[in-house]
Amino acid sequence: MRAIVQKVKKVSVSIEGELYSSINSGLLVFIAVTHTDTEKDKDYMIDKILGLRIFEDQEGKMNLSLDDVGGEIMVISQFTLYGDVRRGKRPSFTRSAGGDFAENMYLDFVEGIRAGGYDVKTGEFGADMKVQLINDGPVTIQLDSEKLY
Structure with missing residues (x-):
């Protein structure tokens, strides 16, 4: 799995011109699934x-987690995180899982966060979404479960 995690002041997701979901201060997580992803x-x-400690404490240091600050969380599926442009200029998405596997992993991911006591807002898997956000900091972190970076 790959993720882009952004500390945000506000996020809204619209589908077909209608507001689908929104959050205020917290985290926006774009998540992608590959064919070899597992429960681990x-x-x-x-x-x-x-557990990311990217929120400021009283001394202005990034030392607090989402839970520490009572922040909200939005999770959006983003298969393009596995886009590969090492050859040419048109991305290849062969590492992006598709169909039922990707959707089920995405939904399991969301449920796993909910199981931690969070009210997770989401986009709609596979939909053409318009995402508006105010990045806070800006703070943007890349994560990869294969620990490539």
Whole structure:
């Protein structure tokens, strides 16, 4: 699994011109699934994301987690995180899982965060979404369950 995690002040997702979901201060997580992902990958990503200490403490240092600040969380499926442009300029998405496998892993990921006591807002898997956000900091973190970076 791959994720882009952004600390945000506000996020809204619209589908076909209608507001689908929104959050205020917290985390926006774009998540992608590859063919070889397992429960272990999902659990690693959930633990890492929920434990990220990217919110400022009283001294202005990034030392607090989402739970520490009572932040909200939005999770959006983003298969393009596995886009490969090492050859040419048109991305290849052969590492992106598709269909039922990707959707089920995405839904399991969301449920895993909910099981941690969070009210997770989401986009709609496979939909053409318009995402508006105010990045806070800006703070943007890349995660990969294969620990490539």
